[in-house]
Amino acid sequence: MKKRKPTFPSKDIIPRYVAIVVFCAIAGLVILGKAAYIMFVEHDYWLTVSAKYESNYKVLPATRGNILAADGQVLATSLPEYRIYLDPMTWERDSLRAIKDQHFRDSILTHCLDSIVVGMHRIVPGIEPDKVRRRILEGRKKKSHNISLYNRRVTYIQLTELKKLPLFRLSSARGGFYTEEFRRRKNPFGRLAARTIGTLRSDNDSALSGLELAFDKELSGVPGIYHRQKVSNRYLNVIDTMATDGCDVVTTLDVALQDITEKTLGDQLRRLEAKAGMCILMEVATGDVKAISSLSRLKDGTYAEIEPRALTNMMEPGSVFKPMSFMVAMDDGKITMSSTCDTGCGVREMHGRKMRDSNWRKGGDGVLSVPEIIKKSSNVGVSTLIDNAYQSNPDQFVDGLYRIGIAENLHIPIPGYRVPRIRHRRDNPDRWYGTTLPWMSIGYETQIPPISTLTFYNGVANGGKLIRPRFVTAIKRGDEVVQEFPVSVIREKMCKDETLRNIQLCLEGVVGKNSGTGKMAYSRHFKVAGKTGTAQIWSKAGFASDYLVSFAGYFPADAPRYSMIVCIEKGAPAYGGLHCCPVFKKVAETVMARDLNTNYTTAMDSTDFRHALPTMLPGNLEALNTVLDGFSIPHTDRIARVDGMAWGCNTGGTARAELTSEPRRAGMPALTGYGLRDAVYRLERMGLRVKVRGVGRVVRQNVKPGTAVRKGTRVELLLSTDPKHIPDEEDTELPTTTASPDSVKKDSLKKQALPPPTPTKKVPPTQETKEKMAALPETHKKKKQ
Numbered sequence: 197m198k199k200r201k202p203t204f205p206s207k208d209i210i211p212r213y214v215a216i217v218v219f220c221a222i223a224g225l226v227i228l229g230k231a232a233y234i235m236f237v238e239h240d241y242w243l244t245v246s247a248k249y250e251s252n253y254k255v256l257p258a259t260r261g262n263i264l265a266a267d268g269q270v271l272a273t274s275l276p277e278y279r280i281y282l283d284p285m286t287w288e289r290d291s292l293r294a295i296k297d298q299h300f301r302d303s304i305l306t307h308c309l310d311s312i313v314v315g316m317h318r319i320v321p322g323i324e325p326d327k328v329r330r331r332i333l334e335g336r337k338k339k340s341h342n343i344s345l346y347n348r349r350v351t352y353i354q355l356t357e358l359k360k361l362p363l364f365r366l367s368s369a370r371g372g373f374y375t376e377e378f379r380r381r382k383n384p385f386g387r388l389a390a391r392t393i394g395t396l397r398s399d400n401d402s403a404l405s406g407l408e409l410a411f412d413k414e415l416s417g418v419p420g421i422y423h424r425q426k427v428s429n430r431y432l433n434v435i436d437t438m439a440t441d442g443c444d445v446v447t448t449l450d451v452a453l454q455d456i457t458e459k460t461l462g463d464q465l466r467r468l469e470a471k472a473g474m475c476i477l478m479e480v481a482t483g484d485v486k487a488i489s490s491l492s493r494l495k496d497g498t499y500a501e502i503e504p505r506a507l508t509n510m511m512e513p514g515s516v517f518k519p520m521s522f523m524v525a526m527d528d529g530k531i532t533m534s535s536t537c538d539t540g541c542g543v544r545e546m547h548g549r550k551m552r553d554s555n556w557r558k559g560g561d562g563v564l565s566v567p568e569i570i571k572k573s574s575n576v577g578v579s580t581l582i583d584n585a586y587q588s589n590p591d592q593f594v595d596g597l598y599r600i601g602i603a604e605n606l607h608i609p610i611p612g613y614r615v616p617r618i619r620h621r622r623d624n625p626d627r628w629y630g631t632t633l634p635w636m637s638i639g640y641e642t643q644i645p646p647i648s649t650l651t652f653y654n655g656v657a658n659g660g661k662l663i664r665p666r667f668v669t670a671i672k673r674g675d676e677v678v679q680e681f682p683v684s685v686i687r688e689k690m691c692k693d694e695t696l697r698n699i700q701l702c703l704e705g706v707v708g709k710n711s712g713t714g715k716m717a718y719s720r721h722f723k724v725a726g727k728t729g730t731a732q733i734w735s736k737a738g739f740a741s742d743y744l745v746s747f748a749g750y751f752p753a754d755a756p757r758y759s760m761i762v763c764i765e766k767g768a769p770a771y772g773g774l775h776c777c778p779v780f781k782k783v784a785e786t787v788m789a790r791d792l793n794t795n796y797t798t799a800m801d802s803t804d805f806r807h808a809l810p811t812m813l814p815g816n817l818e819a820l821n822t823v824l825d826g827f828s829i830p831h832t833d834r835i836a837r838v839d840g841m842a843w844g845c846n847t848g849g850t851a852r853a854e855l856t857s858e859p860r861r862a863g864m865p866a867l868t869g870y871g872l873r874d875a876v877y878r879l880e881r882m883g884l885r886v887k888v889r890g891v892g893r894v895v896r897q898n899v900k901p902g903t904a905v906r907k908g909t910r911v912e913l914l915l916s917t918d919p920k921h922i923p924d925e926e927d928t929e930l931p932t933t934t935a936s937p938d939s940v941k942k943d944s945l946k947k948q949a950l951p952p953p954t955p956t957k958k959v960p961p962t963q964e965t966k967e968k969m970a971a972l973p974e975t976h977k978k979k980k981q
Contacts, residue, residue: 244289256435258417260379261442263393263407265451266484266669272393272408274379277349280358282332283341283372301372305336308362319357320350349378381408389454391501392447392488392610392667406504407445407667410609414671414678417442443678446670448484453477456786457487461762462499464779465491470766471742473499474506475779476650477787480756482683483654483663507613509763510643514731515573515772516748516761517639519699520652521582522566524596526695530585531566533698538563539576547630551579554730570702573713573728579634590621590633600690601662602644602652609667617643639731646746650761653726653748655687656703657756660696662687703727704753714747716777719785723753726780728772733765743770747777751784758787809853813893814845815874817855824853831855843878845869866901867913870894875913883907892917 234242263272284301288294309332313325323346335343350358355375358364364373381396394406403409420439457475465473470493477487490505525531542553542560553560553574561572569577586593597603603616619641621628635641647665655662664684671679690696703725707714713728726749733742742765750759760783762776809829812820817835824831831853835842843865848854858866867875875894879886884905889912896914899905 253421253423253436256420256422256437256439257379258419258439259441260381260401260417261415261444261673263415264444264446265449266447266486267450268446269451270384271389271447271449271451272381272383275382276352277378277380278352278355278375279349279378280345280355281374281376282335282343282345283368283374284332284336284343285339285341285372287369300370302336304363304366304371305332312361312363315361316345316358319354320346322346322348349380385451385455387500388451388458389449389488389501391490391504392449394610405612406610407447409611411445411668411671415442415445441673443671443673445668446672447668448479448482448486448666449488450486452790453787454487454489456790457783458489458491460779460782460786461489462491464775465493465499465764468764468766468775469493470764470775472505472765474509474646474761474763475783476506476647476761477783478650478654478665478759480654480657480750480759481663483651483666484669485665485667486758504610504612506646506763507608507610509645510614510617511733511744512640512642512731513644513649514639514729514744514746515575516649516653516727516729516746517642517644518570518573518578518637519656519703519727520597520600520602521578521593521637522570522702523600523691523695523699524593525582525585526698527600527691528585528592528596531581533566533701535581536563536565537569537574537577537580539569539574539580542574542576544576544580546579546583546634549631551576551634553577566698567702567705570727571705571708571712573706575638579637582637583634586633590628593633593637594618594620600652601655601687602648604648604651604662604686606648606651606664606686608647608665613647614645616645616648639729646761646763649746649748650759651686652690653703653750653761654759655690656696656699657725657750657759660687660690660693661685662690700725700753703749707749707753713773714749714777716773717747717749717780717784719751719781721785722751722788724751724781724784725749725753728777730770730772742767745770745772745775747772747780749780751788757791758784760784809846809848809851812846812853813871813874814858814869815843815871816877817842817844817857819874820846821855824855829853836860841878841881843874861902862904864897864899864901864903864905864911867894867897872913872915879911885910887912888915889913890915 260274262270262274265271284305286294286297286301288297309329313323313328313332316323316328317325328345331345332343359373363371365371366373368374379401381401383390383393390406392406394408394410395404396402396408397404403412403415408415418440420435420437422433422435422437425434457477461473461475464470472490472492474491475487475489476485478485488504488506490501490503490507490509491499492502492505493499494502522531526533539553539560539562542556542558544551553572553576555561555572560576561568561574564572564574564577566581568574569581582593597618603618605615606613618636619627621632632641651662651665654665662685664686666681666683668681670677670681691699704723706712706727707717707724709715709718714724714726717724717726726747729744729746729748731744731746733744744763744765746761746763748759748761750756760780762779762783764770764775764779766775818837818841821831821833821835830851831846832848833855835844835855836857842857844855844857846853847856865878867878870878871893872888872891876886876888882905885908887910892915894913895916898912899909905911
C-alpha cells in the first residue's frame with residue numbers, strides 16, 4: 197500500500213508567523229516614533245538635563261620631581277604657569293536671576309574695564325591694553341564664556357598680582373575670572389649643566405635628553421584620574437584616583453664647581469675660536485662627577501651645550517693614551533723604568549710609514565728613558581717600545597688594555613654615552629696592518645670618549661682602584677630615600693703596585709715648573725700630575741682638518757682629591773699643553789681655594805683669649821653664644837628665651853663669660869650699648885618704626901625703657917663710637933616730641949594770628965563721570981551718594 201506524504205499545516209502555522217511579523221512591525225514603528233519624538237519634540241529638554249549631569253573623566257597630572265645638586269640646590273623643577281580667561285556671561289538658569297546676575301557682571305565690567313587693562317599691562321608688560329579691551333568687548337558681544345585674556349602663560353607671582361585687580365579679586369562665580377594651570381620645567385641656574393640635566397618637550401612635557409630622560413619614570417610619578425561633574429549648574433572636581441608625585445633625583449653636581457668649569461672653558465674657547473670643548477671634574481675617592489661641560493660653537497659665534505660630547509665624542513684620544521700603553525707593558529714585564537729608546541732625530545719609519553715626534557724639525561731628543569719618553573711625549577719612543585714588545589702577539593697588548601679597564605662599559609645613566617672601541621687583531625685579521633699596533637700605542641686606531649679616559653686617570657690617582665663615574669647618589673621622595681646609588685668599583689686593582697707607582701712618577705714629571713709638556717698646568721700651591729695629548733682628526737678627504745688637544749690629570753698629586761680632563765677641538769696650530777693646561781690650572785686652583793677650610797682656632801690671638809675675654813656688647817644672646825662656641829671661649833649659658841629670642845649681656849668676669857638674660861619687662865626695652873643690627877631687629881620685631889642718627893653703638897633712645905608702646909610708634913636712636921658718651925641708665929632718653937607748656941602757648945598764639953583756611957570749592961562731576969555712574973548698579977550708586 198502506498199504511503200501518503202505528510203502535508204504542511206499551513207492553516208495553523210502561517211497565521212502565527214503573520215501575527216509575529218505584524219507585532220514586530222508595530223513595535224518597530226513605536227520605537228522609531230518615540231525616538232523621533234525625543235529627537236525633535238523633546239530635544240531642548242534633554243539637552244538641559246544632560247548639561248546638568250554631564251560627567252567626563254580626565255587625567256590628574258602628577259607633579260614632576262626635582263633634580264637636585266649634591267647640596268640640595270634645585271637644578272630643575274616644575275613651576276606652575278597659568279592661562280588666564282574671563283567669562284562675562286551668567287550661568288543662572290532662572291530667567292529673573294539670570295537678568296539680575298548679568299546686569300551685575302556688566303556694570304562691574306563697564307566700571308572697571310579701564311583699570312583692569314591698565315593693571316594687567318603693569319603686571320604683565322607683554323599685555324597690550326587696547327588689544328585686551330577690544331577682546332573683552334567682542335567676547336561680551338558674542339556672549340562668550342571663554343575669553344582668552346593673554347595668548348601666553350603667566351607666572352604664579354603675576355597671577356597673584358592679577359587677582360588683586362578690581363574684577364579679578366572676586367570669586368570666579370561672580371567675577372568670571374578663571375585660570376587653566378600648566379606645569380613648565382624650569383632650570384633656576386639657566387643653561388648650567390644643561391645637557392647633563394636634560395630637557396623636556398614644550399608641547400607634552402615628555403623627556404628628551406639627559407637625566408630627565410634617564411630617570412623619567414622616577415621623576416614623572418603616577419597620574420591620577422578625576423572627573424568634573426556638573427550638579428545644579430556648578431562644576432565639581434571629583435577625584436577618583438589620587439596622583440602620586442614624582443621622586444627627586446639627587447645628583448653629584450656641585451653648582452659652584454660647575455659654574456667655574458663652564459666659565460673657564462668657555463673663556464678659553466672664545467679666545468681660541470675653537471670648534472668645541474669638554475671638561476669633566478671628578479672626585480677621586482667616590483667617582484662623583486662634580487662638574488661636566490660640553491660646549492659647541494654655534495653659527496653666531498657663541499658657545500652652548502648642544503650635545504653631551506664628553507660622553508659621546510668617539511675620537512682618537514692621542515697622547516693621553518701613552519700612559520695606558522706603558523702600564524700594560526710594565527705589568528707584562530716588557531719594559532721597566534730604566535728601559536731606553538733611541539728616538540734618533542725624531543723620525544722613524546715603521547712598517548712603511550713615518551712616525552714623527554713633535555720636535556723632529558729640531559733634531560729630536562736622541563736616547564730617552566721611559567719617564568723621559570712620557571715627559572716629552574715622544575711618539576717614536578712609545579711606538580718603538582710597544583712594537584718591539586708585542587709585534588709577534590698584538591692581541592696580548594689589546595688584552596692588557598681591556599685588563600686595566602680602559603675599554604670597560606661604564607654604564608653612564610645619561611642617554612648618548614658610548615662604549616670605547618679597541619679592536620683585536622683576531623676579530624678581523626685582514627684589517628690589521630703592520631702600522632696598527634705602533635699607532636694604537638700612541639692613541640690612534642681607537643675610539644674612546646673623554647669620560648673613559650678620565651676614569652683611567654682617576655684610577656691611577658685612587659691607588660689603582662678603578663671607580664665607575666657616578667652622576668646620581670639617590671632618589672628621594674621628600675625626606676625618604678627610595679633608592680641609593682653607592683660607589684661602584686670596577687677594578688680593585690688596575691695593575692701591580694710597582695707599575696702604578698711608576699706611572700704616577702711619570703705623570704708627575706710631565707707637569708714640571710719649567711719642563712714637561714704639561715708645565716703650563718703647574719701650580720705653586722699644590723702638585724699636579726697628568727698627561728697632554730694632541731690627535732689629528734682626519735677628514736673624509738684623507739687629510740687632517742682639525743685637532744683634538746687634551747690634558748688629563750689629577751691634583752694634588754701627593755694626596756689626590758680631584759681628577760680632571762680638558763679637551764678642545766680646534767684647527768691648527770693646536771697643542772694640548774698650550775691650550776688645555778691653562779684651563780686645567782685655573783679650574784684646579786679655584787677648586788682648591790674654594791675647598792680650603794679656615795682654621796679659626798689657629799687664626800685666633802691666643803694670648804688675648806687666655807688672659808682677657810673679648811669685648812661683648814649686649815644684644816642677641818643666641819648669636820653671641822654661637823660665636824663663643826665657634827672660638828671655644830669659656831662661657832656659661834643662663835639664657836631665658838622669650839618668643840624664641842634671648843636678649844641680655846655678659847655679666848661674667850675676665851676669665852669666663854656669663855651670658856645672662858635681661859629681666860622681663862613690658863613696654864620699651866633698654867637698648868643702651870646695643871649694636872645697630874640687634875637694636876633695629878628687636879624694635880622691628882615689636883612692630884615699631886626706627887629712626888637712627890650717628891654710627892657705632894646705641895647711646896640714647898627717645899622712648900624711656902618700660903614705657904608702653906604700640907605698633908607703629910616711632911623710636912629714635914642715637915649712636916656713637918665714643919664710649920665716653922654712653923650715659924647712665926637714668927639718662928637714656930632723647931628729647932621727646934612732646935611740646936612744653938611754653939611752646940604750646942606760642943603755637944596757640946601763632947594759630948590765632950593765622951588767617952582762617954580758605955574753603956574748598958566743590959567741583960561738579962564731568963559728563964564722563966556721570967556716564968560711569970549711570971552704568972553702575974543701584975547698590976553702587978547708593979554707596980557713592
